[in-house]
């Protein structure tokens with residue numbers, strides 16, 4: 001049975017930074033990712049707030065460079081979905097769909113996934129007009145109407161990116177004030193292609209094989225409006241950016257959770273010795289690429305110290 005020094009679960013910015021530091025420290029490291037590297041950041045069209053990233057840096061181009069750097073330091077990689085863990089012994093056991101993995105220390109970097117809008121018809125029409133990724137799907141709506149649900153930084157930034165494609169982008173927000181940072185709001189209000197539907201929520205999405213209509217309710221007046229796709233287009237895009245859900249189900253009972261997020265101290269230690277958590281899965285105020293990467297570096301160095309003792 002192979003026992004790694006460290007296993008990192010998740011290859012977003014936090015997991016990749018942890019991999020880089022663990023690899024560089026010559027720890028025998030395995031990085032497990034269930035899908036593609038990058039996590040949420042690969043769905044970000046433009047990154048202008050990660051130090052060193054200048055114009056034209058996208059989430060996926062930044063992640064591609066991070067992945068390459070991790071490979072350079074000899075970190076082993078495996079594609080698997082961890083479904084259960086046992087952190088009770090000195091050797092931690094991870095049970096994946098494809099196999100079982102053992103390590104003396106574990107760094108959890110599983111992040112979070114987009115929260116669904118939560119209305120009838122949404123699930124059935126994912127990829128058929130409903131999307132959670134502007135970079136992936138924006139170009140399907142060239143010169144069409146696009147709607148974005150949400151009022152935070154992500155919703156407003158991605159809505160502005162989508163103005164490159166759509167003839168009109170409408171942000172549907174449940175309040176009459178955006179949550180997005182002032183600098184982002186100001187840019188959005190100046191963009192002539194941007195429109196806002198305030199105090200509104202989407203209550204239904206429908207269509208035969210693709211989005212053809214949706215129903216939007218004004219939460220103040222209770223009035224419901226049905227929005228149909230213009231005849232010449234036949235469809236329109238609905239992008240949901242209303243926050244994220246932590247991917248921590250597999251750690252229930254194994255590590256302390258707070259509303260699904262993992263509390264740590266500033267060394268990224270969880271309540272279980274030898275188990276660390278980094279990035280968006282942590283209880284924290286600022287969820288950014290730069291903070292996830294910093295968490296990853298700290299966790300790997302602290303894991304090294306833990307293993308020495």
Ligand code: NAP
Pocket residue numbers: 049117118149150151152153154155157174175178179180201241242243244285286287288
């Ligand atoms: P967020 O800040 O949690 O905003 C979520 C938005 O969705 C809020 O406007 C919220 O409305 C709305 N919402 C939540 N649940 C809803 C529901 N069930 N139905 C309708 N609307 C709903 O999420 P985020 O924008 O993804 O940002 C996450 C974190 O990443 C934040 O810390 C943010 O600052 C950061 N971020 C930073 C940048 C940047 O600095 N450039 C870019 C992207 C993200 P209310 O406002 O009414 O609560």
